[in-house]
Amino acid sequence: MIHRTSQIHRDYKDPLISTRMAKSKLSPVLIISTFALLVAIISFKFYTPAEPASKPSEHRLITIKIPEIPEPTISKQNLDKPIATVATKIQSSTVATLNTSTHTVKPGESLSKIFQLQNFSPSTLYKIMQLGKAVNVLKNIKPGQQLNFSNNDAGEFSSLKYQIDRIKTLNVSTTTTGFKASLIEKPVETATDTASVKINNSLYYDGKQAGISDKTIMELANIFGWDIDFALNIRQGDSFTLLYETKFIDGERIENGHILAAEFINRGTKYQTVRFVNNKGNAEYFSPDGKSMRKTFLRTPIDFARVSSHFNLRRKHPVLNRIRAHKGVDYAAVSGTAIKATGDGKVVFRGRKGGYGRVVILKHGQKYSTLYAHMSKYGRYRNGSTVKQGQTIGYVGKSGLATGPHLHYEFRVNGVHRNPLTVRFPAARPVARNQLANFKQQTSPLLSQLERTKQTQLALN
Numbered sequence: 120m121i122h123r124t125s126q127i128h129r130d131y132k133d134p135l136i137s138t139r140m141a142k143s144k145l146s147p148v149l150i151i152s153t154f155a156l157l158v159a160i161i162s163f164k165f166y167t168p169a170e171p172a173s174k175p176s177e178h179r180l181i182t183i184k185i186p187e188i189p190e191p192t193i194s195k196q197n198l199d200k201p202i203a204t205v206a207t208k209i210q211s212s213t214v215a216t217l218n219t220s221t222h223t224v225k226p227g228e229s230l231s232k233i234f235q236l237q238n239f240s241p242s243t244l245y246k247i248m249q250l251g252k253a254v255n256v257l258k259n260i261k262p263g264q265q266l267n268f269s270n271n272d273a274g275e276f277s278s279l280k281y282q283i284d285r286i287k288t289l290n291v292s293t294t295t296t297g298f299k300a301s302l303i304e305k306p307v308e309t310a311t312d313t314a315s316v317k318i319n320n321s322l323y324y325d326g327k328q329a330g331i332s333d334k335t336i337m338e339l340a341n342i343f344g345w346d347i348d349f350a351l352n353i354r355q356g357d358s359f360t361l362l363y364e365t366k367f368i369d370g371e372r373i374e375n376g377h378i379l380a381a382e383f384i385n386r387g388t389k390y391q392t393v394r395f396v397n398n399k400g401n402a403e404y405f406s407p408d409g410k411s412m413r414k415t416f417l418r419t420p421i422d423f424a425r426v427s428s429h430f431n432l433r434r435k436h437p438v439l440n441r442i443r444a445h446k447g448v449d450y451a452a453v454s455g456t457a458i459k460a461t462g463d464g465k466v467v468f469r470g471r472k473g474g475y476g477r478v479v480i481l482k483h484g485q486k487y488s489t490l491y492a493h494m495s496k497y498g499r500y501r502n503g504s505t506v507k508q509g510q511t512i513g514y515v516g517k518s519g520l521a522t523g524p525h526l527h528y529e530f531r532v533n534g535v536h537r538n539p540l541t542v543r544f545p546a547a548r549p550v551a552r553n554q555l556a557n558f559k560q561q562t563s564p565l566l567s568q569l570e571r572t573k574q575t576q577l578a579l580n
């Protein structure tokens with residue numbers, strides 16, 4: 120992909136080549152290479168490691184409750200009775216559990232098809248679907264999911280159990296008057312866990328060795344990513360300590376929740392963060408003194424794109440072939456790649472603008488504006504709409520004066536073009552004044568727990 124896109128941008132004078140390149144099916148390659156790049160970034164290594172020793176999996180005791188089938192009591196009294204009576208008793212006590220079947224949903228299979236296969240009447244399904252909101256999930260069954268049915272001796276529907284996800288289960292059963300549906304939710308318990316990791320190899324490798332999930336490692340990289348360059352600046356000897364949520368169902372760990380507090384030491388510099396949920400229920404990461412971990416602008420409007428042309432006030436224009444300032448940065452990317460608003464703002468222009476082709480201009484407060492050019496199509500935000508940082512405002516293309524698909528991105532401060540790759544961004548809003556007391560109260564226990572984890576780890580070393 121990199122090879123192809125670099126060709127697009129070198130062969131500026133051959134529009135035929137660019138067209139052909141643009142039309143070739145690159146998307147699966149892009150997906151794979153994007154993923155590979157992601158892995159490469161977080162697993163940047165100091166040396167080639169030995170094959171990772173497989174992490175001993177956690178064995179937990181899971182108690183499975185098997186529904187009890189009452190055994191027919193063959194007492195002395197029963198023995199005295201005729202055999203037929205005993206046999207009837209066996210049958211009547213086991214009938215409910217005998218006629219059960221599990222159906223695994225196959226691609227393209229509808230609920231009515233499944234009911235048909237189970238020999239249940241269409242009116243049964245119709246009546247069940249009239250039970251209201253709870254049964255609506257049945258409209259969204261997916262291949263691979265399971266439906267547990269039971270029927271009575273006459274082959275008629277008796278019950279349906281559908282495990283929607285790890286937490287929710289839908290039960291439909293017959294009543295004396297018809298059917299009833301109930302949604303059963305297992306309680307999710309939340310606990311906290313800690314980890315302390317010294318990086319010998321890479322953030323990803325050493326994190327995994329310490330039993331930290333991919334999701335949590337990615338979250339860590341996202342939180343500190345504004346301050347630490349995880350692709351280039353991680354060194355052997357860097358370390359981090361985490362306090363994070365873990366979620367349990369029936370005593371079994373199902374997944375990690377959010378990072379609650381963290382410290383990262385990068386080349387001797389200490390960075391700390393803590394999660395704070397404000398009075399409106401919004402969660403954000405701050406430094407312990409209440410400054411935001413985020414910046415008001417993302418450095419780049421596209422994920423994992425390569426810079427194909429830098430900010431240069433004396434560049435020879437590839438199409439016009441004469442010196443013309445390049446007042447932005449070009450990112451080579453496949454046509455259709457999403458372009459993100461780099462900051463919260465308002466759409467002040469959306470339309471065609473000469474050589475820029477399809478353009479969106481955002482205004483961010485009084486001081487800043489950003490421009491995104493050569494789009495193949497616009498996002499859903501119209502002129503005058505407000506947009507949030509990270510929302511898709513358009514898609515990469517080659518409209519206007521461009522030979523291959525790329526994004527031309529400009530950043531202006533008080534109307535003056537600045538290099539988007541080097542300009543200093545202001546930090547996002549700190550904790551609101553009226554929330555400071557709440558912030559201290561909520562975050563100090565988390566920070567003390569983080570400190571204790573560090574101390575324990577130091578003692579162990």
Ligand SMILES: [Zn+2]
Pocket residue numbers: 428445447448449526527528
């Ligand atoms: Zn450009």
